[in-house]
Structures are given as structure tokens and as C-alpha cells.
Amino acid sequence: MILKKLGQELGLTMKIKDNSTNIKTYSSYSHDKPGGINYQKEGFENLIAKHQAKIDYLKRFNLESDSKVLDIGCGFGSFGYCLLTQVLDSQGRYMGVDVSRRRIKQARQMMKQTGFNGQFEVIQNMNDCLQFKDINWITIFSVFTHIFNEDIINYLLIANQVLKHGGRLCFSILDIESREGLNYLNEMIKRSSRMRFKTEFYTIHSLDYIKSILRYSGFQLIDSSFLPPNIQRFCVAEKIDNKTELGNS
Numbered sequence: 728m729i730l731k732k733l734g735q736e737l738g739l740t741m742k743i744k745d746n747s748t749n750i751k752t753y754s755s756y757s758h759d760k761p762g763g764i765n766y767q768k769e770g771f772e773n774l775i776a777k778h779q780a781k782i783d784y785l786k787r788f789n790l791e792s793d794s795k796v797l798d799i800g801c802g803f804g805s806f807g808y809c810l811l812t813q814v815l816d817s818q819g820r821y822m823g824v825d826v827s828r829r830r831i832k833q834a835r836q837m838m839k840q841t842g843f844n845g846q847f848e849v850i851q852n853m854n855d856c857l858q859f860k861d862i863n864w865i866t867i868f869s870v871f872t873h874i875f876n877e878d879i880i881n882y883l884l885i886a887n888q889v890l891k892h893g894g895r896l897c898f899s900i901l902d903i904e905s906r907e908g909l910n911y912l913n914e915m916i917k918r919s920s921r922m923r924f925k926t927e928f929y930t931i932h933s934l935d936y937i938k939s940i941l942r943y944s945g946f947q948l949i950d951s952s953f954l955p956p957n958i959q960r961f962c963v964a965e966k967i968d969n970k971t972e973l974g975n976s
């Protein structure tokens with residue numbers, strides 16, 4: 728309610744779904760919008776710092792030097808760069824997928840610059856992920872925060888097909904039950920009113936909903952934690968054999 732009022736005050740269109748915990752704010756949105764992090768400007772060392780907490784977290788759940796990692800919504804591949812410099816050895820591999828042609832182009836440029844060509848591959852079409860074999864980790868960072876629940880479930884189902892038995896998935900969400908999630912959403916709504924390229928929309932979830940769609944798509948949540956800078960909740964799930972209907976826990 729507070730968010731809806733805030734959205735109205737700022738002149739944003741806001742939709743709150745009655746039948747779920749999913750809140751979406753809509754404004755002009757393009758996956759190919761310019762901007763985002765510029766690694767040439769920021770420097771590679773800063774990228775490592777940005778992802779360090781995620782890397783340490785994944786290591787706690789058996790990310791190994793020979794892991795084959797698929798990164799959905801990889802952006803310009805900064806996480807891939809960090810994995811290849813910090814964790815993966817010559818047996819490990821990083822594959823990224825992103826809907827944005829612009830981001831894929833940037834990722835390929837970075838790949839060339841850093842010399843990781845052989846172990847670093849990025850593609851634009853999600854369905855092409857099915858060609859990847861032996862994936863034991865899937866990462867999806869800051870993506871479920873701004874796509875529709877239908878797409879999230881589809882991605883989880885694809886993740887289940889692509890992952891090896893016992894493979895793991897790590898993704899981040901904005902948690903509706905946390906102060907961190909709500910603070911961030913408030914901040915973004917304010918910021919979007921000042922930006923030329925309006926902030927897309929934000930999807931915010933409850934952990935119960937996440938558990939239910941995970942089980943539906945053949946995963947079991949094994950951990951969830953806030954990582955610095957304490958905005959999103961990170962969830963680790965493992966592929967399991969039994970799927971359930973949506974809503975059953």
C-alpha cells in the first residue's frame with residue numbers, strides 16, 4: 728500500500744498483483760538501453776570487488792575450480808571475468824546468456840581483451856542454452872528482480888534441464904519481507920523519476936513463493952542469505968528428482 732501510494736505520488740504506473748506477492752512497477756523499458764557498468768572506465772579490479780561476496784558464497788556451496796558455470800542475464804560478463812580470474816582453472820568454463828545484444832557485444836569485447844576466449848562463451852538466445860553440456864552451476868544475479876514470474880518459472884525449468892544431476896543454482900531476489908528489499912524498491916522508484924531512461928520494473932518476492940516455484944521446477948532451496956551490499960537475498964538451490972505442483976510446499 729505504501730509503495731502504491733509512493734508510486735502514484737511520483738507519477739509512475741504501478742501494478743500490484745492481488746493473487747501473489749509480486750509487485751511490478753512499469754515505465755519505459757528496454758533491455759538494450761545504454762549505460763550499466765563500464766569495465767573500461769571502472770577497471771577490472773573493481774569488478775572483482777563487486778562480485779567477491781558472491782564468489783565466496785558460491786565456494787561455500789562447492790563451486791570448484793573445474794566447475795562449468797552458466798550465467799543467465801550475464802550482462803557484459805563481469806561475473807565471468809571474476810570467476811575465471813579467481814576460481815576456475817583450465818578445466819572450468821563460463822557460459823553467459825543475455826537478452827541484450829549490446830551486453831553480448833560488450834561481453835565479447837571483454838573476452839578478447841582479457842584473453843579468456845577458450846573458456847568464455849556468451850550467447851543471446853536462452854533456448855540455445857540447451858546445447859551446453861555438463862553444467863554444474865547456474866547463476867542468475869539481478870535478473871529475477873526485473874522479469875515476470877512466468878519468465879522466471881520458464882528459466883527455472885530450463886535451468887533444471889541444463890543442469891547435471893546434483894547441480895546447483897544461485898540467484899538473487901528482492902525480498903518483500905525484508906527491510907532491505909523494500910528500502911531498495913523505494914529508492915529505485917524515486918530514482919526512476921529523475922532518469923532519462925526510466926527504471927524498468929521491479930519484481931519482488933516472498934521466500935515462500937520462491938520455494939514453491941523452485942519445487943515446481945525441480946529444485947530444493949538449500950540456503951538463502953543477504954550478501955553485501957545487503958540489498959538482495961541470494962538463494963542457493965539444488966536440482967532434485969521430484970517436482971511438485973505450484974503452491975504445494
Ligand SMILES: C[S@@+](CC[C@H](N)C(=O)[O-])C[C@H]1O[C@@H](n2cnc3c(N)ncnc32)[C@H](O)[C@@H]1O
Binds near residue numbers: 806830868878
Ligand atoms: C542488472 S543486470 C545484471 C547483470 C549481471 N548478472 C550482474 O550481476 O552483474 C541484468 C541483466 O539481465 C539481462 N536480462 C534482462 N531480462 C532478461 C531476460 N529475460 N533473459 C535474460 N537476460 C535478461 C539484462 O540485459 C542485463 O544484462
